[in-house]
Every structure is written in structure tokens, then in C-alpha cells.
Amino acid sequence: MVDIKPKFYGKYDCYQNNVLGPVSEYWQVNYLPVFWTEFNFINESKHPDTFEEMTFGVGNRYDRGDVWTDICGISLNLCRFDDIETFKSTITEELDKKNPVVATMYSNEVPWNKYFQIRPHCFLICDIDEENHELICSDGSFHSEGLCRIDIQYLFDKYYKLILLSNNNAVGKGYKDELAYFFRVFRNNNPNKTEDINKLADHILHCWDTDDLKEVAKIVSKSYFLLYVTEVCNSRHNFMKGLEYFNQKHKTELFSSVISELAEVRTSWDSFKGLYVKSVLSKKKGYIDNVVDLIRKIAIKEEKISQEIVRCCTEDLEG
């Protein structure tokens, strides 16, 4: 058995909430460097006519697994098995080594999920109940009250990947090396981020005219649009935590001014979300105009913050 209890972290997505946070705490590793990947924005919407057709967010942060490995020392091995015996024996072997196993499947197929959106989801397998053919799982995002159970055959039928984890006890990097690493991660962000944020403003204006606003108000509590905005807002909060970690670890003020700018930008994303809800519930065009103004201001602010980060890192690394 792996001794991990589900926990709800508040501002984390399911991967952060169910994997990064609890596994790092289980192995007593600080996971905040993984948040260096969070200051991104990608807008994948193509001519949407409704708010729910929009697809945008922080993007697929594939490099967060790399950061978790390179800086925090936890390695990941993605695998998929076509026969249930290998699936089950692999899980059992990992649990015997006291390694938790990550299972991934769609959220609507998770038996204990009581939320609306259908999206990729992950949780931890912590134990096996051979007698009842069940796995005992920790899913703080969907069920923080206690461990959950899932039938082994059912999980095998529905899962799309297992992630095997191991702790390699990372050797700490020095200031310059860690800064260079952070800078490399930061530069992987979408180069068209500002244009993508401004595109979101254009789409919102267009959808206000083309979407059925009564319907938008009716489904606001299960809206994907709002879910995406919440993820972006949370990512700014988490990025701030990642920079605070760097400052504290290396006893530097390097990112101090950036951190206070980020606090403002995080609040602006949250105000944007509130203002959007207000405009939808009250159906007043004036509010949506303010939403669009705010998002354009956020694009400018984020661009300035990015430039400041580039300046800080470049000067320090070259100095």
C-alpha cells in the first residue's frame, strides 16, 4: 500500500492536484519548480460562433514532466498494455515497490465524478484489493473525502495510459544552472501568446452577437469557457508560487518586482472571469465591452511581464 490520502489543493488542475502535489509530498520533494511552465496561453479556437466552441488555455505543458524529473528528481514512464494480466501485474509490482501509479481516463467515465465537463482526467492508484478485484485510488480533485475504489476490469477497459513513477533523489542545481534551466522552460512558451490573448477578446465580442445568450446564462455553471478562464487564472497564481520558490531557495530578489506584477495580472484574470459571469447573467452589452477592454489590458501586462523576465534572466546569466 502507498500511504497517500486525497487532498484538494484549490488552484490546481487534476494532474497538479492528484499527481504532482500528493506524490511530491509523499516523497518529500518540493514540486514548485514545475510551475515554471505555467505562464503560457494558447488559443486554438477557429472562428467560434458560441462561447462553448472556444478552446483556449495554458496549453499542453508537456515540459512539466521534464521539470519534475530534472529539478525534482521524479521520473515518469508512460505505458499502455493490451492485456489485463500485464496491466494488473505491472500495477502490483509498482505498489510492492511503494510507488504510486497514475491512471488516466476521461472524467465522465470516472465512477466517483460528480462534475459536468468531459475531459482527460488522472488519479493515483495506491493499493489493490485482490479479493474484490478492485484498485484503491486517491482523487482529491473529484473526491477529497477519502479513497475511492474502481473495478480492475472497468479501469482496464477505460484507461488510456498508466504513468509509472519513481523517485531518483535529484541532486540540487546551483543558482546559475537553475536560472538557465528556468529560462529555457520559459522560452518554450507560445511565441504568439499576446496575439492569442487578443484573439480571445475578438472572439468574445463576436460570440456576444452570435451566441444564444439565454442558453449561455443557463449553462454558465457547467461552462467550458469558464473552466478554461479559471485554469488560466490559477496558472498565473501557480507561476507566481514557482518564482517565489526560486527567490526563496536562492535567497535572491531577482523576481520580486515580477511577482508583484503577476499578483495584479492574476487578479485581472479573476476580475475578467467575474465580469464575464456578470455580463452573461445580466445580459448587458456594456459589461462585455468592459470584459474585452480588460482582456486587452491583460495582454499588454503579460507582454510587459514576459519582457521583464527575459531582461532579468539575460542580464543575470550574462553578468
Add this chain to the structure above:
Amino acid sequence: MIEENNTQKEKVLSIISKFIEVDRKMDFNLIESIMFVKMILELEETFHIEFEDEMLSAFKFSTVDSFIEYVIGKLINKN
């Protein structure tokens, strides 16, 4: 004046308590955004006030008390 303020405070509190269980020192960031905005809309309608756009974030209020102070400030300015 003090009595009037207390009455208004009670009114504000009764609206807030319709949306959340009020522990006045609680962290306001825990309130879900839709609930937060619905509460603001009802306060705006009841008291004929308008929140500034940037105040539509729960991050702006660390506690319920600070939120009540903001609403009372709006009411005083209006009068």
C-alpha cells in the same frame, strides 16, 4: 448614523449569508466565482450600487469583513 450603519451591515450580511455560510474571518477566495457574482448582482440591485469591474475578483477581499466594509463604503458614498 451609527445605528443606520449597523442596520445596513445587517442587511448586507443577510444577503451574503444567502449565498455562503458566513464565517466573517473566512478566506473569501474559496467562494466559487458564479456564486460570488450572483451575490454581487443581488447587492447591486438591493442597494442601487455598482461594484467597480476590478472588484469582481474574490482576490480583492481577504475576508468577508473586508467585503462588507467595501459595500458599506459604497453606501456611505452614495448617500
